[in-house]
Amino acid sequence: MPGPGHFDAHADVYERARPPYPPALWERLRELGLLAPGVRVVELGAGTGQATGPLVDAGTVVTAVEPGPALAERLARRLPSVTVVVGTAEEVPLPAAAFDLAVVATAVHWLDLGVVLPAVHRALVPGGHLLVWRTAFGDPDAPVTAFRRTVAEITARRPGPPRPGPGELDTEEWVRRLTAGDHFAVRHVEHFRWSVELDAGQVRDLFTTFSDWTSAEVDEAAAAVRALGGRVLEHYVTPLVVLRAV
Template sequence: MPDPGHFEAHAEVYERARPPYPAQLWTRLRELGLLAPGTRVLELGAGTGQATGQMIDAGARVLAVEPGAALAGRLRQRWPRAGVLVGTAEAAPLPAAAFELAVAATAVHWFDLGVVLPRVHRAQVPGGCFAVWRTAFGDPSVPLTPFRERVARITARRRQPPRPGPGELDTAAWVQRLTGSGHFSAGHVEHFAWAVELRTEQVRDLFTTFSDWDPAEVAQAADAVDELGGRVLEHYVTPLILLERVQEP
């Protein structure tokens, strides 16, 4: 069973290995007027600040909530202008009516939404938006690469059941989960496809950060890259879901 403490145990690798989110996603948030100089952002599950930094660079004032002390420490060091609360989305003390934008970047699947959605709603001002995204590491619309064939073979040997809940690309199911309580309504949904070339060591590091991959599987993936020439082109997709705050839930 994947463990949310996995990231904390690999904080240093996490910071180094996770590729940045696609530039088009940030452009879209700016174009929609959701991210601008002075925007007050509540970021839940901020990790080492992969998303935080982009928002700070866009002029936003970010309060980052992260339960892992080592992850939060790295975020603080890297982005001293961010406010940081070490705690969970379910329990960290949040100010009321204080944020225009809430963000969960590759984190929403760890939350108890029955607790978190009303908390985000309370923390936001009227007209607030909750932006939720994850990344599917492997774009199913792209023809299978030799490396992805190897990855599929590795994961097919697993005995444990896949992570419970809808997958990254099942945005319809996520919208249903995120709007079911009545605190938010569905706004914009958009998929951003992107590609990144990774060397063997980068694959070793990146796959180490995946909470459903064990060290033997990571080694097999790294060996596969070596056998394929030491570099692979990976195709990923980041679906973005924008939720509008409902005034009277």
């Protein structure tokens, strides 16, 4: 079973390959009054900073928790104003009532929520917010492309059951888990749909960052892009859940 160490082992590829989050998501967070200069943010599982960069650009003051030392090193180099703490969200002690906002971008599925939700609740000021989002690389509601048919064929051949836990788009179940224990209540839920065109090299890099893809599967996906003319249009979805501390 692949683990979160996968990302650290591919830190360089991760930094260049993971696409940024859609501008509409950042616009919504601004409209909800959550992003403003001086807002104190703790980000859990920051990776190389795909969400951290725009948070810094919005003028927020960010503390980033990231267990992968290679990822953390790149994050610190790329965004020197961010306080980077190397460790897991479960083990890093967060100061009480020190943050206005907690952010978890495409990392919630790695967290032990029974430990992390109370710790984040304690770390937030009263009425502070927890923002959870996660990109699903493949939109089930978009027209099925030839490339997506190949992706489905590749993943269908895998032995054993799929990764345990709810899928990226099982928002109802994620909301149930995030509100369990009565630390947080839902304020806003929205799914952002977006598209990106990728060439074979970009598919190779991006799919290498997926912890459940083997290198042989990545080779096959990149070969499919070349066979389809060298570029594919991909449709992705990023569900956002905004929660308020109660």
